[in-house]
Amino acid sequence: MRLFAAAAMTIVTWGGRARGDAPGAAIHVSPSGDDAAAGTSGAPFRTLHRAQEAARAAAKDMRGDVLVSLAPGVYRLDRALEFTEADSGRNGFRVIYRSAGGPGKARLLGSVPVTGWTEHRDGIWKAAIPTGTVFHTLYEDGRRLHKARFPNLETDPDMPVALGRYLVSADGTAVRTDKAAPPVKTPGWLQYPPDDDPPAADLAKVRLHVYGGGKCDWGREIRRVTSIDRAARRIEFAQDTSRGIGAGARFFLEDAMGFLDAPGEFFVDTAAGVLYLKPAGRGHPDRLGITRPVLSRMIQIRGRSRDACASDLAFDGLALEETDNSPPEALWAYTGLTDGALVWLNNAARVEIRRCHLRNGGRSGILMIGHNVGHLVEGCWIEHMGLNGVSLCNRFSAPGGQAPTADRCEFNRILNTRIHHVGELHSYAECVTAFNVASNEVGHCELSRSVRYAVTVRGNTGAQYGPPVTTPHPPCRGNRFHHLRVWRCGQDGGDMGALHCAALNNPGDGNVNVFEQITVADTAAIASVRDIAPDGIFLDWPKMAVEQVFRNVHIVRPQGLELRSHGVDNGASAVTENVSWMPGFSGTGMAYSDIGLTADFPAEFGGRPAQEPPAPAPSRLRARAEAHNRVELTWRAVPGRGPVEYVIRRDGVAVGRTGEPRFTDGGVSESREFRYEVAARVGDFAHFGAAASCTVATPPDRAPPAVTGARVSTDRRRVRVAFDEPVDPASAVDPSRYRIEPPATVRSAELPAPSIVVLQVEGLPSNGIPRVAVAGVADRAAATNRIARGAWIAMAAEDVVLRYEPLAGAGGGRMVDVSGGGGDAALRGGAVVEEGIGPDGGAALRLDGKQEFAEGPEDLNLGPGDFTLAMWVWREGGGVVVSKGNGFGRPDQWSFGLGKDGVPGSMSLRITNAYFATAERAVKDRQWAHVAFVRKGTTGQCYVNGLPSGEPHDMAGIGPLVNDRPLRIGRREHEPNPMFFKGRIAGLAIWSRALSSAELRREAVVAVRRAAP
């Protein structure tokens, strides 16, 4: 309701207030004007400072908007434009600063040109600047240059804001993990690897940029280097990092003349007043448009207090460019009171920033710090920021520090704005910040190419290692993030998500924010990042990012997970509706075409990206019944600029998805007509287009059953015979249908599962490989097809229950049990076995985490005693790898694959509510791991890659693990939440004995060796 009020307050369009019988003042300013002129259109002022004086005078008695028109051209500012309550619009009118030539034509620059260049040496040029001049970033024809560094900057075209190449520490100060420890004041050191000697350099200005803590790739800290000892390969610096250094810390050195050797590098000799530069472009630098920033804040809007706000100002169509960085500042927006920005607001209300182009900010684009109410940022283009795009931060206490400030940062709106290339100078940066702010709206924005977050949200809970802690800061609540198009964030760090909540709230305190209609693609970091891979969403700090609302959120290709929760509570308490990391997600709930910029986005800034038309219906759809139980579909591929996906429906029910223009449906039955539909979509975030359809009739089943395998029990008294289809019970349980060799007596036969027969036999010798032949057993087809006289089938190894070799391809939608025991599994929900993706470069089962799985026979059990369960897994999220039943319903049912609470990165065997887990972080995401569980007597042990992982488990009283549920691969039975597995599975095997460590190492090593070229 309050949001509606805020909207109504500012919905009046431009110019609406200036019309009528109460005209306001018109003031003109032009780069070719004169501050002594009258400020009219014919005699404009020269500077914005002069125009501001005139506007302030005109605003004293407003009877209409005051409109300051900026003629096209460049306005260089030597000091910030500072607006106070004296500049406010009054009487319901506004003071408007507008680019008269349209968006981007009036350019305000916080820099001065540098000319008078002479050649120094080796392609390095120099120019005189005033002595004592300090600046931290430089621009060449609108492109950012960097301080001279070692090693040189090497940018990845897909990840342009990552600042590789980094060196990696071989050793360093002790790593600290205690987050509650007091800050470090002592000096630090690190040892660099052999062959990474820095060039000789004067250390006076040199700074170390380092991700401390061995691999804490989330905060690059900057330290003053005090010495470099080449013999010991040791760099010492003034103050250790907050996490220490350890081995594996990424770093580079910056700011010495000795490092100046690459195009785009510069060095300032402050005392001598000389700027040295190796230009990025060719030609004399006097003609390359070199500019140095002289401002950190460009436009400052600051009233005296929250009760005397600067208000009712508008900035329309201005370009705001080229400010300075200030690297001693801390990493994030908490320090905004002293920080720089192209537009900086405090104690301000109802300021509109519309159709402005903010580019090459040394720090942030727009910073709303402390009290800020009712602002509108709309139609803006914000790019190439040293730090953040738009930050809202009100993390302040009332005087005394015991209670939250009475300042409010509320009812601000960031709409229809494109923000990209943020964090060009700092690693802990984001497109949009919302810290301790309420009831703000961020909608219809494009957020991309951020060094870290697209959106980060923090609130009023503090470090807590016991009961919940509420800090004396305003809560963060009621903010709505919607219709956001997010891609390529997280480029230079780990342990993050493109959408991020941290230290936000406590359970039940109502500090809830809403994220809806959001797409997130390709959250990923450069290869040198070794921390936890970037995720789509990260809910950080246990129990401190709870109960947030996510509706219609679609995430693709995160390097880590779609959603990661620090501890289970953040993720488990999230209120979700149609989100891609949960089962049942459907693209039909997504308003794809309304996500991102709207049609109003200024054409001068490139406009809204072209909308992809819906994919046409595939042409030439053909369906052919290859057998009574198999239909082959083909169609002509739909062309598209992005990846094309097809959905296949049989009689209205989706039976599979594929990227190829063909599909095999192995789920049909004899003598029926089926109607197929195939529809396509192009790109990650699109709805399926119109469907092509056809019908096909399956022939009658004329094929008799076939034996797929047989196995003899250890005591040689039971023989299991598996068929390729359900068999007719009457004929199957007739002992006379079975012959055994060497000759043995079949006493009885029973049918524990539709396609499995178990024989009781007598007289089998205790060694050798017996054979079985079947005759006269019929199938359940209308034609009652009987096995005329079956071939002899060798019985499989006694102790192997099941073995799906990774190299075994899928014939007709099945995974083949190569043990010979006939434990083949059928592929369901569109699951495929794909060549070339396995741990050995062979085949693996690929599962989507949504609907795909495989189903094996009901009679393959871990058994009453010792067993080994082993598999290769490539995990892209949670989910059950293999199960028989639910794993929690009954003591004879189990599931394998879920992590154990409190043991991050683990996998466990779950029986009722006992979790027998691997060690912490034993199973990495997006890597192949060989995972096994061995029961020997009353002891259980997990193994990862052939080695014991985690402590032995007491399994006394557990089992027997025998039930009649199907073996399911990639899910559990529990229909309300099947916990579908996302990733790949290969080499699943079960033995009815405990394999030794040596055997398991061989299991794990064999496939690794195969993987080598």
Ligand SMILES: [Ca+2]
């Ligand atoms: Ca260099």
Ligand SMILES: [Ca+2]
């Ligand atoms: Ca048949």
